[in-house]
Amino acid sequence: MSNREQYEETKEKFIQVIAKNMNLYGITPSVGRLYGVLYFANEPMTLDDMRDALEMSKTSMSTGVRALTDMKMVESTFKKGIRKDLYKSEEDWYKSFTSLFGNRWRHHTETNIEEADETIEELEKIRESTNNEDLKNTINSDIDRLRYAQNYYKWLMKFIQVIESGEIFDLIPKE
Incomplete structure (x- = not known):
C-alpha cells in the first residue's frame, strides 16, 4: 500500500467517525x-465533486448540503470563473455546535413547554367537572409534576440561551 493510499484510508476512517x-x-x-469530505477538502466543492467523491446521487448531495447549510455547518461560496454553486464546511466546530444544539434543543423544549401547558389546562377542566375526590387528588398531583417539568424546561431555555449567545465560552473556554 502506498503512502497516498494509507493517507486516504486514515482520513476515511476519521470521516466515518464524524459520520457516526x-x-x-x-x-x-x-x-x-x-x-467529513467537505471538511477535509482543500478547496470548495460543487455538487458534482461531492457526488464523485461519495458516489451518491446529485439529489442526495443537494438534500444533504441543504440540511448542512440550514445547520450552519456548510456555507456556499463563490470563486471567480466558476458558475456552479460551491460549498465549503464551516471549520469553526464551536460555532456549528452552538447553532445546531441551540436550534434542535430550542425546538424540542418549546414543544414540551406547550404540551405541558395544554396538559395542565385539560387536567384543570377535568378537575373542575368531577366530583370524584380521588380523581381530583390524582389530578392535583399530576399538575404538580407538570409544574416541576415546566420549571425544568424554563431552566433548559436559559441554558440554551447561554449556548446560543456564546456565554458558554466564558464558562468553558474554547481550546
Missing part, C-alpha cells in the same frame, strides 16, 4: 460523511 457521531445531532451517516 453526527447521529447524536440527528444527522444521517451519509450527510455526516458529506460533511
